[in-house]
Amino acid sequence: xxxxxxxxxxAGLAAMSQPELQALQLAKIxxxxxxxxxxxxxxxxxxxxAGVTPDQIRSLDDFRKRVPTVNKQDFLQDQTDxxxxxxxxxxxREDVALVTLTGGxxxxxxxxxxxxxxxxxxxxxxHYLPWFMAGLRPGHMALNCVPxxxxxxxxxxxxxxxxxxxxxxxxxGGTLGTEAKIDLLLRFNELHFIYASTNYLHxxxxxxxxxxxxxxxxxxxxxxxxxxxxxxxSEWARDTQKLWGCALHEGYGSxxxxxxxxxxCDQGIxxxxxxxxxxxxxxxxxxxxxxxxxxGNPVGPGEEGEIVLTNLDIEGSPVIRFATRxxxxxxxxxxxxxxxPWAGIEAGSIGRYDDxxxxxxxxxxxxxxxxxxxxxxxxxxxxxxxxxxAEGKTEVELRLxxxxxxxxxxxxxxxxxxxxxxxxxxxxxxxxxxxxxxxxLPQFTYKARRWTDERKSGYxxxxxx
Amino acid sequence: MNREDELxxxxxxxxxxxxxxxxxxxxxxxxxxxxxxxxTSLIAILTSTPQERTFLRENDHAETDGPRGPDHGSGVGxx
Numbered sequence: 001x002x003x004x005x006x007x008x009x010x011a012g013l014a015a016m017s018q019p020e021l022q023a024l025q026l027a028k029i030x031x032x033x034x035x036x037x038x039x040x041x042x043x044x045x046x047x048x049x050a051g052v053t054p055d056q057i058r059s060l061d062d063f064r065k066r067v068p069t070v071n072k073q074d075f076l077q078d079q080t081d082x083x084x085x086x087x088x089x090x091x092x093r094e095d096v097a098l099v100t101l102t103g104g105x106x107x108x109x110x111x112x113x114x115x116x117x118x119x120x121x122x123x124x125x126x127h128y129l130p131w132f133m134a135g136l137r138p139g140h141m142a143l144n145c146v147p148x149x150x151x152x153x154x155x156x157x158x159x160x161x162x163x164x165x166x167x168x169x170x171x172x173g174g175t176l177g178t179e180a181k182i183d184l185l186l187r188f189n190e191l192h193f194i195y196a197s198t199n200y201l202h203x204x205x206x207x208x209x210x211x212x213x214x215x216x217x218x219x220x221x222x223x224x225x226x227x228x229x230x231x232x233x234s235e236w237a238r239d240t241q242k243l244w245g246c247a248l249h250e251g252y253g254s255x256x257x258x259x260x261x262x263x264x265c266d267q268g269i270x271x272x273x274x275x276x277x278x279x280x281x282x283x284x285x286x287x288x289x290x291x292x293x294x295x296g297n298p299v300g301p302g303e304e305g306e307i308v309l310t311n312l313d314i315e316g317s318p319v320i321r322f323a324t325r326x327x328x329x330x331x332x333x334x335x336x337x338x339x340x341p342w343a344g345i346e347a348g349s350i351g352r353y354d355d356x357x358x359x360x361x362x363x364x365x366x367x368x369x370x371x372x373x374x375x376x377x378x379x380x381x382x383x384x385x386x387x388x389x390a391e392g393k394t395e396v397e398l399r400l401x402x403x404x405x406x407x408x409x410x411x412x413x414x415x416x417x418x419x420x421x422x423x424x425x426x427x428x429x430x431x432x433x434x435x436x437x438x439x440x441l442p443q444f445t446y447k448a449r450r451w452t453d454e455r456k457s458g459y460x461x462x463x464x465x
Numbered sequence: 466m467n468r469e470d471e472l473x474x475x476x477x478x479x480x481x482x483x484x485x486x487x488x489x490x491x492x493x494x495x496x497x498x499x500x501x502x503x504x505t506s507l508i509a510i511l512t513s514t515p516q517e518r519t520f521l522r523e524n525d526h527a528e529t530d531g532p533r534g535p536d537h538g539s540g541v542g543x544x
Contacts, residue, residue, distance in 0.1 A: 007492035125496070138495040166495025 001266045003133045028312040042078045042087035069323040076109045085114045091316045101151045103363045113317040126259025127161025134249035135224030138166035140192035145200050147174025153255040178207045191219040198230035199394040206392040216245025229361045241270045250347045256319045261286045269347045278336045278344035290330035304329050327351040362428045372422050378407040381441045387454040396431040401438035479504045
């Protein structure tokens with residue numbers, strides 16, 4: 001594997017035995033718990049409630065069985081009780097050098113994270129690390145298609161990651177349109193690496209093809225492409241990889257993880273030996289359990305479970321056994337192949353235990369949309385769908401019925417525009433609203449299932465726009 | 466610690482960090498360049514004042530004939 005040949009550090013980590021790796025994880029967990037026992041009233045109270053102290057954790061099994069999980073609601077309550085960072089901060093407020101928030105699109109509230117100078121560098125490393133494994137090297141020309149800056153980890157981590165890499169990075173996401181990005185790439189004539197959401201890579205690919213350019217022919221020096229944030233059909237991955245002529249890689253990350261938690265190795269997401277690739281958990285920096293949410297027990301090989309995350313190297317607002325609600329299929333190291341000691345989760349199929357949908361990097365909860373739509377008494381019912389349009393762009397459509405006599409025909413465009421504006425403000429996504437008669441919509445007697453996600457069949461490999 | 470001590474310490478760190486630039490670990494080499502760049506930038510910032518320039522001229526002839534700060538003569542710099 002090239003990344004092992006290029007990095008003695010990674011080669012050393014890859015050569016660790018399972019007991020050595022577990023001992024490292026346990027030592028880091030113990031250090032985190034001992035520090036937080038002294039510095040975090042939130043975690044101390046949680047652990048006291050569970051009757052556990054850091055010195056009682058003598059194995060990873062102790063940690064799994066005795067330390068309680070925490071969740072989003074716990075964090076939001078903590079922030080309400082101890083604003084703005086909550087008692088979980090774990091460092092001095094004066095040492096917070098970067099504030100990041102979760103998207104706030106759940107309708108429940110935004111988690112606040114205070115990161116130290118140390119954390120900013122770790123966050124950058126935890127973005128660079130998977131890209132390095134995917135082929136990015138110092139001096140490479142790199143295109144960052146993810147909007148930089150703002151309040152999210154996804155806005156700052158990549159910029160810091162490319163800076164630490166020593167790459168010549170173009171942070172074009174959110175700044176240049178797709179055609180302008182292509183013009184830029186053609187002007188510089190050299191491209192080694194791309195970081196983009198799944199959906200955006202599809203958009204970029206289709207835009208190149210519309211110009212009659214096959215990216216693999218134009219940029220034969222490409223070393224790798226890393227995608228994140230959305231699932232995809234494996235046929236799409238195979239076809240897209242062919243068009244670009246380099247391995248496609250995928251990372252799983254989150255604000256709670258302060259970057260990437262798992263990533264594909266040099267094999268990428270397209271593998272000859274299996275339908276979907278495997279993302280290796282970066283186990284020396286994260287302790288990621290995959291558990292049955294009903295029993296709390298670790299799932300078996302090939303089974304799905306909830307990812308429960310512990311930061312091993314983050315000091316500001318660290319998460320200790322955070323129940324992510326992310327659903328993943330887990331594989332032990334020996335099944336993943338390549339002789340590496342790191343366990344893995346299946347690429348391209350990360351789901352949710354709740355009904356959240358990822359749309360262009362934004363988290364959309366149906367409840368948040370319900371709250372906006374049904375705040376207007378004129379609305380009778382709606383259904384929503386997420387789909388890929390003919391140009392390969394992910395779109396959201398609400399098919400919506402207005403109550404008879406509740407709104408004149410003249411007033412309806414203003415109603416729909418007001419709804420669009422509010423939905424954009426709450427979810428960061430523009431949604432298309434189509435009026436339909438109420439009779440065209442299903443009747444929801446019990447739990448409403450208003451949403452369909454058509455994307456997995458929506459990316460059409462090689463489809464002409 | 467006074468300014469001269471801080472500068473001397475940074476110079477020492479600069480020399481030590483420069484040795485990391487020869488690392489054969491490609492994962493770390495960009496990060497070592499980043500570290501070295503942080504140190505040289507701090508030296509540049511600290512030596513931007515007229516007093517520091519005087520200090521440097523008086524004490525550091527072997528290394529520089531002028532300030533070690535950024536060369537604003539290139540036309541690149543804050544507008």
